[in-house]
Amino acid sequence: MTKEEVLEKMEEEKESVKSKILYGQSSNSSANGCGWCFDVINHAIDLVEQLDEPKKVIIPQFVADRIEEAKEHYGSEIDPLKIVYWAGSHIIDSDSHYEWLENIHNQELLFNAIANGYEVEN
Known part of the structure; x- marks a missing residue:
């Protein structure tokens, strides 16, 4: 779940609690609880x-190309490990590409790119 999705759900909950308070959908005894809940949701939204x-x-562009090819091959339900496998097994264009993937730092970059998104170097 992304940060935006969490915020959206929290805003929906806040509006639900707000409606209960404003339109008397809760008893007077629970209205104070709803008010407290409203404050907690606002605080949680601030933290998120x-x-x-x-x-x-x-x-590099050649790595981005392999990631996109793997996404096409495996479909919309993407397992990052499958993409790492695909990218690793299909980086045979040149010795320099193979050497790039052999480097442990670059392997971490590849996995991070798949998990968190990436930009292509100029």
């Missing part, structure tokens, strides 16, 4: 908005 999003990594 402060969360850092994972930064997109920068990868």
Whole structure:
């Protein structure tokens, strides 16, 4: 679930609680509880908005091409490990491409690119 999806769900819940308070859909005894809940939801929304999003990594064009090919091959339900396997087994264009994938730092970049998104280096 993305940060935006969490915020959307929390806003929906906040509106639901707000309606209960404003339109008397709760008894007087539980109205105070709804008010407290409203404050808690607002505080939670503030905290979620402060969360850092994972930064997109920068990868070479040939790696981005392999990731996109893997997505086409495996369909919309993407298992990151399958994409890593696909990308690794299809990076045979040149020795330099193979060497790129042999580097442990680059393997981490590849996995991070699949998990959090990526930008292509210029």
